[in-house]
Amino acid sequence: MGNIIKKICCIGAGYVGGPTMAVIAEKCPEIEVYVVDMNAERIKKWNDDDLSKLPVFEPGLSEVISKCRNKNLFFTTELKKNLASSDMVFISVNTPTKTRGVGAGQASDLKWIEASARQIAEYAQGHTIVIEKSTLPVKTAQTIKKILMEANQDNSPLKNNLKSFSILSNPEFLAEGTAISDLKNPDRVLIGGEDDKAINALISIYKKWVNKEKIITTDLWSSELSKLVANAFLAQRISSINSISALCEKTGADIKDVSIATGTDKRIGKYFLNAGPGFGGSCFKKDISNLVYICNYYGLAEVSSYWQKVIDINSWQKRRISKIIIEKLFNTLSGKKISVLGFSFKANTNDTRESPSIDICRDLMEEGANISIYDPKVKESQVSAALNIDTFNNSLGYKNFKFASSLNDCMKDSYAVIVLTEWEEFAHLDWDQIYSMMIKPAWIFDTRSIVDKAKVDKAGFNFWRIGS
Incomplete structure (x- = not known):
């Protein structure tokens, strides 16, 4: 086989596949990289001359795409010929949580x-190195291996063109909003497998820009589990600090001070200690749910309940914020316009999956509020889909959602502003002007601790900040 990789095919052009393959193409110009997806509309966006229309927004991504696209980086729907001619195939498809059947609500759906x-x-x-890139349950590689090996045996025409496969696990550790920098300067690259030649082939790619000391090799199962555990630990920190934010509000302490004091302990560290409306994104809830399911499957009930509580606290935090908003606005939202700043689950991404904004907006809409949403990168169609707005409005009997094209449009004649995403521009607003266009008494609910309290107090606002 050798370790020389000339062509890579990635199945899946989503948040992981697109950026990851773009960086590999940039760092390995001698390798042809093909990103394949059956969603023709998605591929069309990846190939659009207008880079603002890329289906994934990540700082620095458009520059990499502009540099490599149609040179050694290609986005296409042509699967068959690219699989046939590739030395290495990455599987980077969606693995949603099952909605029905055994494990519904916890186990990953592995149909893709x-x-x-x-x-x-x-x-x-010929010989193909197959690499798991999606976040997967432990032992998924065994399933892939069984399919590949047995399909090879059963297909008699292959006897004249024998196929062979090596299966590796190479989980991604990307934070949305910093994915390109995470790819270019990773904390670690984890490769799990049993075939040393295949492992070395993948290492040879990463060594083009990653120090060898950062490349960790393990068995397949440890690699798969490490991804779930990493996300579980990060989510655990978020739920932990959010639980303390509620205690701060009751006792008069300030969560920002507590976070700083706690984070300066080198055993703990300062990261993921910012209180907020809860974690979101495609991985945290899904991966912890999967971990809960696996623990239950192996009879580890106490371990399962421990990790389930991380999810429970996250849901509770969102409900808690909704209740506070309702109470502060005299326990009635009927007919009141409420301005929501930010719908992506965090800043510097257009990803709305599991965003805290979804549940909080739905809570307020159920109370009769007219929600006006502004986000600098999220499209109206994403918000409507996330809120399931047509079904929701039909159940209520009226429409109470509007997607605002500008900040002024969003906040004019509203009773309250809720900051739900920490976009930088929301920290530098003209609160005097905003106050003049709102219904009094006007409220600001800062769930991200980015608003300048002195300025909003001076403007005349009633102000609530998480953990304060």
Whole structure:
């Protein structure tokens, strides 16, 4: 086989596949990289001359795409021929939580993983290194391996063109909003596998820009579990600090001071200690749910309940914020316009998956509020889909959602402003002007601790800040 990789195919052009392959293409100009997706509309956006239309917003991504696209980086729907001619295939497809059947609400739905494995088994030629990139349950590699090996045996025409496969686990550790910098300067690159030649082939790619000391090799199962555990630990920190934010509000302490004092302990560290409306994104809830399911499967009830509590606190934090807003606005929101600043689950991304804004907005809409939402990167169609707005409005009997095209449009004649995403521009607003266009008494609810309290107090606002 050798360790020389000439062509890579990635199945899946989403938040992981697109940026990861773009950086590999930039750092390895001698390798042809093909990103394949059956969603033709998504591929069209990846190929659009207007880089603002890329389906994924990440700082620095458009520059990498502009540099490499149609040179050694290609986005296409042509799966068969690219699988047939690739030395290495990354599986980077969606693994949503099951909505029905065994494990519903906790276990990962692996239908796209299985479909990808069957496509690789059918179309790949010669020896192919197959790499799990999606976040997966432990032992998924075993499933992929079984499909690849048995499909090879059962397909008699292959006897004249024997196929062989090596399976590796190479989980991503990307934070949305900093994905490109995370890819270019990772804390670590984790590779799990049993085939030393395949492992070395993948190492040879990463060594083009990553120090060898940062490349960790393990067995397949440790690699798969490490991804779930990393996300679980990060989410745990968020739920921990959010639980303390509620205690601060009751006792008169300030969560920002507590976070700083706690984070200066080198055993703890300062990261992921910012209180907020709860964690979101595609991975945290899904991965912890998967961890809960696995623990229950192996009879570890106490471990399962421990990790379930991280999710429970996250849900409780969102409900708690909704209740505070309702109480401060005289326990009635009927017909009141409420301005929501930010709908992505965090700043510097257009990803709305599991965003705290979804549940909080729905809570307020159920109370009769007219919600006006502004986000600098999220599109109206994303918000409507996330809120399931057509079904929701039909159930209520009236429409109480508007997507604002500007900040002024969002906040004019509103009773309250809720900061739900920590976009930098929300920290530097003209609160005097905003106050003049709002219904009095006007409120600001700062769930991200980015608003200057002195300025909003001077403007005349009633002000609530999380953990204070």
